[in-house]
Amino acid sequence: MSMDLLELVNSRPILGDGAMGSILQERGFKSGDCPEAWNLDRPEAILEIHQAYRDAGCDYVETNTFGASTIKLARYGLDAKVDEIVAAGVDLARRAAGDTCLVGASIGPTGALLEPYGDHTRDQLAEAFGRAATVLEREGVDFYLIETMSDLNEAALAIAAVKEVSKKPVAATMSFTKGAKGHRTMMGTSPQEAGIELIKAGADLVGTNCCSGPEAAAEIITEMAQSTPLAVIAQPNAGLPELKDGRASYPESPEAMAEGAGNLLACGARVIGGCCGTTPAHMASMGSVIKGR
């Protein structure tokens, strides 16, 4: 693909990637396993998932590196393998993407909290993000997607770490829950504040992911758009999970997600993907609406 993410977004609405984590379970992923370790242990499974999303029409696939920071990998005793895990993640996504779609580098939260409320320093987080970003850039991704963030400070550190090593576009999305005061992250940030601060930190595009569904995403994007015209990314879950026979199932059908995608377009979203519970079938269905316009 010759256009970069920003050119693409300016030319037409684009279909983002679908879920990785919730799909792994169908392929024998056991609780307690490290999802990113599959880049080394079950590379064929990761490759097939990327290929299925490419074939569903996704304009980018995201590397399976969401939790590939030294801080998070240390919980599995895998921090020493971070470079290998990240490099394999880029390779698998690139092999699936070919010339058909872009490769987005996924960077999720470390799972650690910053001082003074948490026990990690800014330097520790910056170092962890920097390590992953260095390998992602070296291996050759097309853009960065910093996602599922709750803490603006952590998101800003991730953006800065990427900017330190790369000139490629950086997208940043946060995860909000609706409470008494409306949509807020766990740390209390509103969509409007998130929009302002993420752009200030250097993000090229902003938005939300891992929210309860396309309706919530539409509300969040609408609010965020009040503070920045760059609030264009929506990657909602296929609804809230319900547990059936010990397994999680997500209630929204591909058709319902496609309808949600149409509404998101009307709200100004330009990059519409899927988070937990979405499948290639969901993405294909959403694509028919997004690319049909």
Place this chain on the structure above:
Amino acid sequence: MELAQLKEAVIAGDMARTKSLTEEALEAGIEPASILNDALISGMDKVGELFKVNEIYVPEVLLAAKSMQNAMGVLKPRLVDSGIQPRGKIVVGTVRGDLHDIGKNLVAMMLEGAGFEIIDLGNDVPAEKFVEAAVENDAGVIGMSALLTTTMHVMKETVEMLGEKGLSDKVKTMIGGAPVTASFASEIGAAGYGDDAATAVDLAKEFLEG
């Protein structure tokens, strides 16, 4: 020295001030139990209320809880001297296969702030370990957390194991975490579901104090 100032310092999450005011209160001869109940726990109660209605969020709650912990470092020896017992013991942990502990830590800190003694088993905790820890420590409540939908079944296993050992009346279970719902709690027979850390404190009070 007024306890109201100390209570305000806890609510504001001012760690240094909470500690120094606790020291002042002890020097002024205020009963340790009064410092604990009328300032620290009362302050954390207020924090829980504010959190529940979204007036404050996780960072503010963590700072308040850390402030209280700071104060407890000073106060605890004096409480022990005067024979003050904790309100009850609670075992907490994130279930087997799940390494997410931000929510569990928040709940543990809030419960501690309410005056309970916490036995924190960390994350990746199997059912049998929850049950063993409750028996060993004579805890009246087990609190379990999960962020992943794939690990929620461990909560059910723990509830069942308590039932098999005839401990269901003696040890109450409460559960929480992003994918966990009230209907899931009732489906597996857990005694309670907490939508947030403040609700977990309410449940613990209900279970241990009636």
